[in-house]
Amino acid sequence: MPPAILIDGLTTSCLYVTMAFGMVLVFSILGILNWSHGSMFMLGAFVVYYAVTAGGIPFPLSLLVSACVIGGLGILIQMFIIERISFTVAGLGMIYVSAVTVGLIFFFEGAASMLFGLQIKGLAAVLPGVLDLGAFSVSYQKIAVVVFTLVTMITMYIVLNRTKLGLAIRAVAQEPLASRLYGISVRRISWIVMGIGCALAAIAGGLMAPVYSVNPFMGRIPLIMSLLAIIIGGAGSLTGAIVGGIILGLLNSIIAYYLGWGSEIMLFLLVIFILLLRPQGLLGASPK
Amino acid sequence: MQLFELNNVTKLFGKLSALKDIDLRVDKGEMLCIVGPNGSGKTTLINVISGYYHPTRGEGFFKGKKIFGLRPDQIVARGIARTFQSNILFEGATVLENMLIASLPQYKTNNWQAFFETKAYKNDREKVMDRVTELLKAFDIFNDRFLPAVGLSHGHQRMLGIAMALATNPSVLLLDEPTTGMNHEEAMFLVKNIKKVGEQGVTVIVIEHNIKVILNIATRVIVLNFGNKIADGKPEEVLNKQEVIEAYLGTEAI
Amino acid sequence: MRYIDYKTILPGTVVGFLVALIVIIPVFTTNPMILSIFIISGIWAIATMGFTLILRTGQFSLAQAAFMAVGGYVSAILTVKLGMPFWPSFLLAGIVSGIVALLLGLVVLRVGGMYFTIITLGVSEIVRVIALMWDSATGGAQGLLVPPPPHIILGSFEINFAASTVPYYYFMVFLVAITALVFWQMDRSRLGGVFLGIAVNPILAEHQGIHIMKYRVIAFTVAAVFTGFAGAYYATFLSAITPLMLGTWQSVSIMIMSIVGGISSLVGGALIGAFVLYTLGIYLNRLPIYGIQPFVYGAAIVLVLLFLPKGTGLIDLWGKLWHKVFREPEKAEIAEE
Numbered sequence: 001m002p003p004a005i006l007i008d009g010l011t012t013s014c015l016y017v018t019m020a021f022g023m024v025l026v027f028s029i030l031g032i033l034n035w036s037h038g039s040m041f042m043l044g045a046f047v048v049y050y051a052v053t054a055g056g057i058p059f060p061l062s063l064l065v066s067a068c069v070i071g072g073l074g075i076l077i078q079m080f081i082i083e084r085i086s087f088t089v090a091g092l093g094m095i096y097v098s099a100v101t102v103g104l105i106f107f108f109e110g111a112a113s114m115l116f117g118l119q120i121k122g123l124a125a126v127l128p129g130v131l132d133l134g135a136f137s138v139s140y141q142k143i144a145v146v147v148f149t150l151v152t153m154i155t156m157y158i159v160l161n162r163t164k165l166g167l168a169i170r171a172v173a174q175e176p177l178a179s180r181l182y183g184i185s186v187r188r189i190s191w192i193v194m195g196i197g198c199a200l201a202a203i204a205g206g207l208m209a210p211v212y213s214v215n216p217f218m219g220r221i222p223l224i225m226s227l228l229a230i231i232i233g234g235a236g237s238l239t240g241a242i243v244g245g246i247i248l249g250l251l252n253s254i255i256a257y258y259l260g261w262g263s264e265i266m267l268f269l270l271v272i273f274i275l276l277l278r279p280q281g282l283l284g285a286s287p288k
Numbered sequence: 289m290q291l292f293e294l295n296n297v298t299k300l301f302g303k304l305s306a307l308k309d310i311d312l313r314v315d316k317g318e319m320l321c322i323v324g325p326n327g328s329g330k331t332t333l334i335n336v337i338s339g340y341y342h343p344t345r346g347e348g349f350f351k352g353k354k355i356f357g358l359r360p361d362q363i364v365a366r367g368i369a370r371t372f373q374s375n376i377l378f379e380g381a382t383v384l385e386n387m388l389i390a391s392l393p394q395y396k397t398n399n400w401q402a403f404f405e406t407k408a409y410k411n412d413r414e415k416v417m418d419r420v421t422e423l424l425k426a427f428d429i430f431n432d433r434f435l436p437a438v439g440l441s442h443g444h445q446r447m448l449g450i451a452m453a454l455a456t457n458p459s460v461l462l463l464d465e466p467t468t469g470m471n472h473e474e475a476m477f478l479v480k481n482i483k484k485v486g487e488q489g490v491t492v493i494v495i496e497h498n499i500k501v502i503l504n505i506a507t508r509v510i511v512l513n514f515g516n517k518i519a520d521g522k523p524e525e526v527l528n529k530q531e532v533i534e535a536y537l538g539t540e541a542i
Numbered sequence: 543m544r545y546i547d548y549k550t551i552l553p554g555t556v557v558g559f560l561v562a563l564i565v566i567i568p569v570f571t572t573n574p575m576i577l578s579i580f581i582i583s584g585i586w587a588i589a590t591m592g593f594t595l596i597l598r599t600g601q602f603s604l605a606q607a608a609f610m611a612v613g614g615y616v617s618a619i620l621t622v623k624l625g626m627p628f629w630p631s632f633l634l635a636g637i638v639s640g641i642v643a644l645l646l647g648l649v650v651l652r653v654g655g656m657y658f659t660i661i662t663l664g665v666s667e668i669v670r671v672i673a674l675m676w677d678s679a680t681g682g683a684q685g686l687l688v689p690p691p692p693h694i695i696l697g698s699f700e701i702n703f704a705a706s707t708v709p710y711y712y713f714m715v716f717l718v719a720i721t722a723l724v725f726w727q728m729d730r731s732r733l734g735g736v737f738l739g740i741a742v743n744p745i746l747a748e749h750q751g752i753h754i755m756k757y758r759v760i761a762f763t764v765a766a767v768f769t770g771f772a773g774a775y776y777a778t779f780l781s782a783i784t785p786l787m788l789g790t791w792q793s794v795s796i797m798i799m800s801i802v803g804g805i806s807s808l809v810g811g812a813l814i815g816a817f818v819l820y821t822l823g824i825y826l827n828r829l830p831i832y833g834i835q836p837f838v839y840g841a842a843i844v845l846v847l848l849f850l851p852k853g854t855g856l857i858d859l860w861g862k863l864w865h866k867v868f869r870e871p872e873k874a875e876i877a878e879e
Contacts (some may be wrong), residue, residue, distance in 0.1 A: 081844060102604075107837055110835065114831055114837060265667060268664040275653060361753045364749060379742050389739040402733060403733060
């Protein structure tokens with residue numbers, strides 16, 4: 001198997017890791033599954049595209065811009081939509097949130113189609129050229145993806161483990177009621193977490209823009225993949241999401257290489273299998 | 289006749305032991321009160337018996353058969369019903385509807401018969417309705433039966449919760465702090481009903497804080513503290529024991 | 543969430559009137575375009591009722607269009623590849639769909655809510671891929687051409703499906719009526735209460751002796767049987783079935799139809815949601831603006847969930863309108879609760 005496959009897999013892994021991390025963060029702290037996570041990815045890619053082509057903003061900065069814009073969008077969605085419809089009634093409340101976020105997929109795909117049109121948009125490689133490593137070569141672009149992802153993940157680690165904000169977030173995840181007693185506004189934390197989650201999706205989208213084409217439906221597969229990554233890793237487990245993302249990215253490329261098709265389905269089957277055997281995922285906590 | 293036998297029941301949540309080696313024997317017809325400070329494991333014990341939790345260790349027998357590892361609805365089918373501390377009801381349904389849903393175990397006809405509304409089902413349904421009416425009247429909520437369940441006063445909601453548990457025709461009734469939020473009259477009304485239920489042959493196990501209620505209905509009291517059983521015996525004896533008073537010190541004056 | 547008492551929104555007279563109207567429509571127009579709007583709305587309504595039933599047991603399924611596909615392909619394969627006559631293969635379409643749901647449900651329904659939905663997504667994709675890949679049976683990407691139902695001769699009366707849309711219309715009415723009857727009866731019987739209990743408070747329901755898994759499987763299977771019929775009829779009416787016709791995104795549309803129509807009324811909500819959204823969709827797709835249809839669908843569900851009380855939808859607005867305009871205004875408040 002040519003090493004190019006592994007490299008490709010690694011690039012896709014970065015994508016899935018970032019996406020899944022964002023989704024799991026939102027799921028473990030807010031308790032909701034944001035089906036429009038893939039739309040955030042797509043919109044993030046579009047923002048980067050327009051920032052670079054129309055705005056002339058350099059790529060790394062565009063990523064930041066995209067993260068902020070889409071993060072902000074996520075906060076608005078949390079504030080004005082999700083909060084309003086999630087009730088404390090167990091069961092049905094979650095369903096309504098799922099219904100609304102699924103509806104948002106349609107909404108954003110439609111809006112993007114109307115606003116941006118359907119012609120394939122390609123972002124010229126930001127870092128053209130390849131690194132020649134003797135036996136094989138890697139495009140700088142792909143290296144950039146890996147590097148940016150590492151930077152993002154390290155930032156996340158620092159924020160969650162070494163800042164006051166991160167402490168507050170972890171407190172809310174474990175003990176929402178007690179957190180309130182310490183003056184932490186659970187609502188505010190929810191907004192921030194949603195913003196971070198969506199921003200991560202946007203970064204993933206922006207990173208992928210030069211590698212793949214930008215179109216309104218590009219978020220569908222990343223959404224599915226981040227769902228699968230969560231299941232593999234165990235919902236609620238942040239490290240699980242990372243592991244899941246890496247496994248999925250690599251498997252995706254390997255299967256695509258050997259079979260040429262249906263990698264998505266194979267992965268789905270694999271994940272369903274895992275889910276039925278071990279409902280808590282590979283790394284998740286055991287249910288009561 | 290011994291109904292319950294619990295041996296070495298332990299429930300751990302991670303490192304927290306909510307129940308430690310609980311042994312318990314309950315005979316038919318007893319009115320048992322479980323008391324203890326908050327966090328002592330009372331609700332956990334009920335949860336384990338009702339099938340909501342599975343114990344980490346230990347065995348439990350009801351009428352000689354094992355009861356751990358079953359689903360809650362299977363436990364109900366064996367004849368054990370419970371209420372909840374937070375008094376949950378079916379929101380969006382009326383009082384009567386709540387009772388009818390709760391009465392499912394009373395039916396003898398299956399779902400096909402229910403769908404086609406066969407004669408057998410209609411007879412069955414009438415009997416269920418009679419029983420439901422009886423229960424609603426006993427708890428004084430018959431007149432409110434068409435109101436949304438969540439529209440009742442707090443005390444009446446609790447009565448409904450207990451009526452719903454009774455609607456499953458249990459031989460054992462587990463009540464989790466039933467008089468919380470009730471005023472004195474309501475609590476005494478409830479005591480009257482619990483005694484009546486006991487007279488009809490139902491074994492009752494109640495978690496309670498209210499001393500008057502305990503002294504009124506209990507034939508036996510057990511005390512839990514930090515997951516351990518620290519006392520077991522007649523109410524007057526147990527409630528005067530030194531360890532029991534110490535366990536409560538600071539939370540409630542006896 | 544309040545489940546509507548049907549009498550407050552659809553008094554007997556209104557139902558009678560609507561039924562009469564529906565039966566008479568082909569007298570007024572035999573325009574195949576208009577009739578086909580009703581026919582296809584009816585088909586989606588059946589699938590939507592299935593979704594709502596499953597939702598009523600606290601589960602969110604994105605596989606309903608996949609069950610339509612199963613029904614459609616089974617009926618197509620049986621008639622085209624195996625030469626079976628139409629009516630038996632139609633029946634089998636529903637039965638096979640039900641069996642698939644039963645097996646799937648027994649394995650998958652014990653998994654928690656969110657995971658269940660993700661698996662239904664997977665099922666949707668898997669069905670699509672099977673349809674695509676299993677060339678010999680399903681015709682692959684091109685799918686299969688489905689012949690019309692055979693002539694029916696009743697005495698001196700001849701029903702010719704090939705000649706006009708009208709027989710299709712009446713068969714749709716018949717199918718929708720049967721489905722509606724079954725679902726309505728399920729809802730008002732003891733089963734309806736049990737489903738409600740499971741949906742609003744599964745923990746309490748279990749402690750009142752309800753075996754949640756059993757009832758979830760029942761709802762899932764019954765929904766799949768009728769959805770299978772709907773799919774088979776869909777393929778028959780459109781004379782073809784391909785893998786793209788009934789995929790995940792159609793499942794999402796069904797979900798939107800259900801919630802926008804209103805889940806408080808199992809039958810009425812589905813009918814109104816499917817009809818309104820499908821008809822709207824047709825006009826939106828005719829517009830030169832690409833993407834407006836999903837945009838509007840998405841906006842519709844977001845708006846309904848934001849601004850209408852939980853569990854209500856178009857059908858409840860109808861109820862309020864009916865009472866404010868035609869009946870006692872106080873009843874409008876009861877319908878509102």
